[in-house]
Amino acid sequence: MTRQRLADPTPPPAPPEGGLRERKKRRTRAALIHSALELFTTQGYEQTTVDEIADAVEVSQRTFFRYFANKEEVAFAVQEAVEAQFFDALRERPAGEPPMTALRRAVSLAWDTIEQAIGETVPPELHMRMYHVIESTPALIAVHLRRSVELEERLAREIADREGLDLDSDPRPRVLVAAFSGVIRVSGRLWGARGDCSSDAIRKLTEAYLDHLTPALAEDWNTGSTHA
Amino acid sequence: MTRQRLADPTPPPAPPEGGLRERKKRRTRAALIHSALELFTTQGYEQTTVDEIADAVEVSQRTFFRYFANKEEVAFAVQEAVEAQFFDALRERPAGEPPMTALRRAVSLAWDTIEQAIGETVPPELHMRMYHVIESTPALIAVHLRRSVELEERLAREIADREGLDLDSDPRPRVLVAAFSGVIRVSGRLWGARGDCSSDAIRKLTEAYLDHLTPALAEDWNTGSTHA
DNA sequence: TTGTCAACTGTCAGTGACTGACATTAGCCT
DNA sequence: AGGCTAATGTCAGTCACTGACAGTTGACAA
Numbered sequence: 434m435t436r437q438r439l440a441d442p443t444p445p446p447a448p449p450e451g452g453l454r455e456r457k458k459r460r461t462r463a464a465l466i467h468s469a470l471e472l473f474t475t476q477g478y479e480q481t482t483v484d485e486i487a488d489a490v491e492v493s494q495r496t497f498f499r500y501f502a503n504k505e506e507v508a509f510a511v512q513e514a515v516e517a518q519f520f521d522a523l524r525e526r527p528a529g530e531p532p533m534t535a536l537r538r539a540v541s542l543a544w545d546t547i548e549q550a551i552g553e554t555v556p557p558e559l560h561m562r563m564y565h566v567i568e569s570t571p572a573l574i575a576v577h578l579r580r581s582v583e584l585e586e587r588l589a590r591e592i593a594d595r596e597g598l599d600l601d602s603d604p605r606p607r608v609l610v611a612a613f614s615g616v617i618r619v620s621g622r623l624w625g626a627r628g629d630c631s632s633d634a635i636r637k638l639t640e641a642y643l644d645h646l647t648p649a650l651a652e653d654w655n656t657g658s659t660h661a
Numbered sequence: 662m663t664r665q666r667l668a669d670p671t672p673p674p675a676p677p678e679g680g681l682r683e684r685k686k687r688r689t690r691a692a693l694i695h696s697a698l699e700l701f702t703t704q705g706y707e708q709t710t711v712d713e714i715a716d717a718v719e720v721s722q723r724t725f726f727r728y729f730a731n732k733e734e735v736a737f738a739v740q741e742a743v744e745a746q747f748f749d750a751l752r753e754r755p756a757g758e759p760p761m762t763a764l765r766r767a768v769s770l771a772w773d774t775i776e777q778a779i780g781e782t783v784p785p786e787l788h789m790r791m792y793h794v795i796e797s798t799p800a801l802i803a804v805h806l807r808r809s810v811e812l813e814e815r816l817a818r819e820i821a822d823r824e825g826l827d828l829d830s831d832p833r834p835r836v837l838v839a840a841f842s843g844v845i846r847v848s849g850r851l852w853g854a855r856g857d858c859s860s861d862a863i864r865k866l867t868e869a870y871l872d873h874l875t876p877a878l879a880e881d882w883n884t885g886s887t888h889a
Numbered sequence: 890t891t892g893t894c895a896a897c898t899g900t901c902a903g904t905g906a907c908t909g910a911c912a913t914t915a916g917c918c919t
Numbered sequence: 920a921g922g923c924t925a926a927t928g929t930c931a932g933t934c935a936c937t938g939a940c941a942g943t944t945g946a947c948a949a
Binding site: 574575576578579 | 802803804
């Protein structure tokens with residue numbers, strides 16, 4: 434078989450998404466997440482063993498730990514995806530956009546993409562039930578808080594970068610991100626408290642809350658004055 | 662056995678500091694904390710096993726878990742004591758005192774009492790080294806954040822109580838406590854970053870920081886107006 | 890003093906999270 | 920076809936943590 438590929442930028446003429454191996458891995462991972470959330474939300478997080486999750490997907494416990502560093506990680510897999518989506522969206526915002534505008538446009542875009550990206554493996558309704566489990570499990574609350582702080586730090590760094598500021602000497606990126614995150618957290622909790630789990634509802638809610646915040650922070654940061 | 666206790670308000674007429682049993686328990690507990698912190702700060706938290714701690718005090722592992730629900734708890738034992746001290750001090754502040762004043766006087770008093778109460782079993786220098794370990798151990802960071810949130814909630818509840826407010830409808834207690842806690846956290850981190858671990862240094866630092874905050878919140882809450 | 894009771898502790902066995910080592914399987918590529 | 924290697928399974932072992940049971944020891948009354 435002397436097959437010549439000449440001008441072929443994608444060596445394996447595989448379907449849109451990688452080879453069989455890749456697809457299998459993605460399927461296993463998705464199945465693990467799905468089964469885990471299903472079990473967590475029905476029996477509780479502590480009452481669910483890793484063995485149960487692995488058995489449900491018919492893989493060994495060892496394989497589970499090759500996909501997730503620990504039991505907590507699978508619980509936050511969806512959140513992780515959402516945040517990554519958001520962070521990517523933020524990074525793609527045009528440089529001219531004021532920081533706050535970039536942040537709120539990024540969340541809006543993220544919520545859109547999420548419905549399709551996540552919705553396939555984990556129905557939104559399950560995601561929301563999992564949110565409740567996290568909020569009512571001390572071990573997961575702790576992890577959730579740590580993750581939030583870590584995300585805020587990354588956001589502050591990104592904002593500082595795009596504005597050409599020094600994070601150590603200029604407090605404004607952190608302050609902005611803290612305020613922004615506070616609003617996001619509040620609207621997230623409200624979303625969890627309500628029954629409505631459509632991505633449209635959460636987006637509308639978030640925007641409404643951010644509208645209260647924006648006026649107070651609308652000044653353009655690139656006016657030269659470093660401090661009021 | 663028909664035992665009648667007549668008028669005896671304190672069934673066991675124990676000496677000022679409890680019986681021998683009590684003292685023994687306190688000694689064991691103090692020894693466990695001391696050894697644990699010593700090991701955590703020299704080898705790291707994850708690298709230290711509960712068996713090591715128990716062996717160092719010459720008790721069984723099972724006994725360790727009768728004193729502390731888990732490995733984390735012994736790591737936060739000192740913080741726990743400090744917070745309890747602070748909380749007690751707050752509760753004893755006169756009712757007429759404005760909330761913010763009560764909070765800052767309570768911290769001041771707490772820092773005083775701490776030096777003697779804690780200093781006996783755990784030298785301040787060890788306490789500070791442990792603070793660093795907490796700040797650099799992901800598992801402990803998570804727990805620390807959860808504990809902070811829990812403390813804030815209790816503080817907000819206490820403030821709402823003493824002002825006769827409803828925590829669910831009036832946001833001011835939470836806002837005040839959030840601001841106060843933020844300042845405490847910042848000054849705490851600075852204290853950790855510096856070398857100086859005297860209780861006087863941290864108290865001065867805290868007060869200086871709180872001075873920036875107070876002016877903006879000095880209004881008396883009992884003027885009748887619920888919202889600005 | 891002595892005996893009883895209850896608290897404290899130790900021992901043991903077991904579960905569950907997690908890891909390293911090694912053998913086996915199964916896509917991938919020539 | 921056959922070799923390479925990533926993915927998986929198996930096994931043994933560590934560590935945090937728990938329930939059950941037995942032994943020890945302060946506390947307290949007779």
